[in-house]
Amino acid sequence: MREIWLVLREQIKYFPVMLRLARYETRAKYKDHSLGVLWDVINPVMQIATYWLVFGIGLRQGGTTDGVPYVGWLVIGQATWLFLNTSFMDATWSIRNNVRQVSKMNFPISIMPTVRTWINVIPFAITLAVGVLIAVGSGVHLTMHAFQFVYYFLAMLAFLHALGIFNATITVLFPDYQQLIQTIMRFVFWFSGAVIDIAAKLGPDHARIGRLIELNPFYYLISGVRDSFLSTGWIWDHPSQNLAFWMFVLVVLLLGSHLHLKFRAYFADLV
Amino acid sequence: MTEDSKKTVYTPTDPRGLNEPFLPVSIAKQIDLPGNDNVSGAPLKVSGRYITKEYDMGTSRNEKIQAILNPLKSKKEKFWGLKGISFDVFEGDVVGVVGVNGSGKSTLLNILSGALMETSGRLILKGKTSLLSVWDGLRDNLTGLENIRLKSLMMGLSNKEIDNQINDIAEFSELGKFIKQPVKNYSSGMRSKLGFAIAVHQNPDIMIIDEALSVGDQTFTRKALNKMQEFKAAGKTIFFVSHALGQIEEFTDKTMWIQYGELRAYGDTATILQEYKDWTKWYNQLDDDVKKSYVAARKQAQNDFNRTQLTDRIVEDNHLSDADKKKIARDNAVGGRLTWWNWLLLVIGTGIFAYAVYLYVYLGR
Numbered sequence: 171m172r173e174i175w176l177v178l179r180e181q182i183k184y185f186p187v188m189l190r191l192a193r194y195e196t197r198a199k200y201k202d203h204s205l206g207v208l209w210d211v212i213n214p215v216m217q218i219a220t221y222w223l224v225f226g227i228g229l230r231q232g233g234t235t236d237g238v239p240y241v242g243w244l245v246i247g248q249a250t251w252l253f254l255n256t257s258f259m260d261a262t263w264s265i266r267n268n269v270r271q272v273s274k275m276n277f278p279i280s281i282m283p284t285v286r287t288w289i290n291v292i293p294f295a296i297t298l299a300v301g302v303l304i305a306v307g308s309g310v311h312l313t314m315h316a317f318q319f320v321y322y323f324l325a326m327l328a329f330l331h332a333l334g335i336f337n338a339t340i341t342v343l344f345p346d347y348q349q350l351i352q353t354i355m356r357f358v359f360w361f362s363g364a365v366i367d368i369a370a371k372l373g374p375d376h377a378r379i380g381r382l383i384e385l386n387p388f389y390y391l392i393s394g395v396r397d398s399f400l401s402t403g404w405i406w407d408h409p410s411q412n413l414a415f416w417m418f419v420l421v422v423l424l425l426g427s428h429l430h431l432k433f434r435a436y437f438a439d440l441v
Numbered sequence: 442m443t444e445d446s447k448k449t450v451y452t453p454t455d456p457r458g459l460n461e462p463f464l465p466v467s468i469a470k471q472i473d474l475p476g477n478d479n480v481s482g483a484p485l486k487v488s489g490r491y492i493t494k495e496y497d498m499g500t501s502r503n504e505k506i507q508a509i510l511n512p513l514k515s516k517k518e519k520f521w522g523l524k525g526i527s528f529d530v531f532e533g534d535v536v537g538v539v540g541v542n543g544s545g546k547s548t549l550l551n552i553l554s555g556a557l558m559e560t561s562g563r564l565i566l567k568g569k570t571s572l573l574s575v576w577d578g579l580r581d582n583l584t585g586l587e588n589i590r591l592k593s594l595m596m597g598l599s600n601k602e603i604d605n606q607i608n609d610i611a612e613f614s615e616l617g618k619f620i621k622q623p624v625k626n627y628s629s630g631m632r633s634k635l636g637f638a639i640a641v642h643q644n645p646d647i648m649i650i651d652e653a654l655s656v657g658d659q660t661f662t663r664k665a666l667n668k669m670q671e672f673k674a675a676g677k678t679i680f681f682v683s684h685a686l687g688q689i690e691e692f693t694d695k696t697m698w699i700q701y702g703e704l705r706a707y708g709d710t711a712t713i714l715q716e717y718k719d720w721t722k723w724y725n726q727l728d729d730d731v732k733k734s735y736v737a738a739r740k741q742a743q744n745d746f747n748r749t750q751l752t753d754r755i756v757e758d759n760h761l762s763d764a765d766k767k768k769i770a771r772d773n774a775v776g777g778r779l780t781w782w783n784w785l786l787l788v789i790g791t792g793i794f795a796y797a798v799y800l801y802v803y804l805g806r
Contacts, residue, residue, distance in 0.1 A: 417794035435558035
């Protein structure tokens with residue numbers, strides 16, 4: 171438990187540094203582009219539009235999912251998925267790519283994975299806002315459910331922090347791990363419920379397999395955000411899913427913090 | 442040097458075979474060297490005891506990780522970059538570090554700055570350290586100004602603080618219009634000017650300068666040295682590595698001479714530099730094959746060094762208590778192991794997770 175707190179304390183202490191770095195990295199990334207930071211929004215919006223064309227119009231011809239218009243269901247899920255996926259993957263290489271640069275200054279390298287999350291927060295906010303607007307435009311009413319988003323956003327931060335510190339540390343030790351994660355994430359995309367409702371596709375005959383897939387944390391977070399804005403459910407409707415998610419985060423957080431503290435003095439030796 | 446001994450072929454089995462004019466002091470006696478005297482009574486800033494750095498010559502990552510976890514079990518070839526170095530440095534000391542290439546100077550500075558972890562030994566640092574090295578920490582695709590901002594941000598400065606001093610830094614770097622050009626277009630001299638300008642404006646307590654000044658031109662070197670004098674006057678502690686003996690002579694009070702992982706001498710700059718120059722002169726007049734075997738023997742000794750040798754020497758030290766000796770001879774632990782209650786937590790967490798999975802998947806709750 172002490173490990174978790176030690177890493178968390180650095181996140182709190184260097185929170186302002188983290189935000190400033192995130193802002194600066196975003197500016198630096200697009201400094202040669204005339205549209206600049208706009209690309210952070212254009213890209214995901216175009217991607218969502220593509221999926222909408224393919225799945226919404228091409229394959230399904232509109233219709234509803236979970237009793238809500240598919241287009242709203244899709245864009246909100248996609249916005250969340252893109253945020254989670256980008257932050258998750260960026261965090262994985264964040265320490266490895268920066269060790270050389272920061273190892274010679276007393277820099278708390280444990281904030282590197284979280285910096286990647288904060289870089290993606292603004293694009294997420296914009297794509298999500300677009301998603302909610304589209305959903306409302308297609309006939310969805312926002313209700314008190316929307317306040318649940320605060321909980322799910324905190325859950326996303328916790329998840330990304332735990333997995334970020336774990337993945338980033340393992341990637342320094344074994345670079346192959348990053349490739350492995352990349353491959354796994356291609357599968358997870360289809361299981362995350364970002365574009366298709368897996369359980370519904372499998373049908374009641376395979377309900378258990380469907381529910382097993384629904385237990386992955388990406389699904390939990392994405393469907394949670396949907397529940398918030400499409401008013402399709404409350405947090406306490408699925409207690410065992412909550413429990414599984416938080417236990418998963420706790421176990422990964424403990425392991426990740428422990429490994430990070432154990433090996434961080436040797437990062438420069440290993441890169 | 443007689444004609445006779447010059448012809449002697451140097452063999453690894455006889456490491457003292459040549460009439461080498463200066464021999465390294467026994468590592469247990471290092472702390473008796475004159476450099477450790479605290480004449481002015483200033484507070485202690487840096488204290489190293491038997492600092493070692495073992496490099497693993499294993500090639501695969503698994504071997505390296507194994508070596509970190511189980512240094513004693515790993516059978517791979519070792520190389521001891523530092524074989525146990527002890528020294529004290531006080532507030533306001535400006536310490537020059539000299540030695541031939543590959544002698545361990547950079548390893549020592551990296552350990553002092555926290556970039557590398559020492560294998561064993563005790564290092565006490567009082568204050569914020571900042572390492573200045575020409576090639577590190579600048580991002581090629583960003584401009585000079587952007588690099589100043591990024592580095593300052595990483596050092597924890599707020600945007601307002603950075604705005605206040607960014608012009609000073611830019612001006613100090615003397616880069617003129619180039620400050621708005623990407624760093625990839627810079628010459629090595631320009632890079633070192635920028636790096637130096639950023640580093641001196643971070644106001645560290647302990648400053649470590651790794652050959653950064655030897656790249657700049659004479660006028661900048663002068664300016665940099667003046668800045669260092671300011672730091673010196675303000676009571677900062679400075680480590681200064683350079684092959685430019687002139688700069689060391691002018692600027693430092695004390696000098697450490699490190700060679701093949703050992704501290705050969707530590708004392709006032711004039712004396713040590715003379716010894717170092719004499720040694721260089723002696724070395725340069727050796728025949729090429731003698732030089733080669735001399736160096737080979739020293740490198741071999743760095744390969745062959747081991748923990749038993751280290752412990753044997755620490756035992757001879759009469760400055761340390763027995764408890765300290767034991768502590769210092771031990772390898773620095775690679776973080777802690779997971780404690781039993783953390784294991785318990787992991788097991789319980791996994792258990793609850795499995796139960797929740799069962800509840801949801803099988804019972805659909």
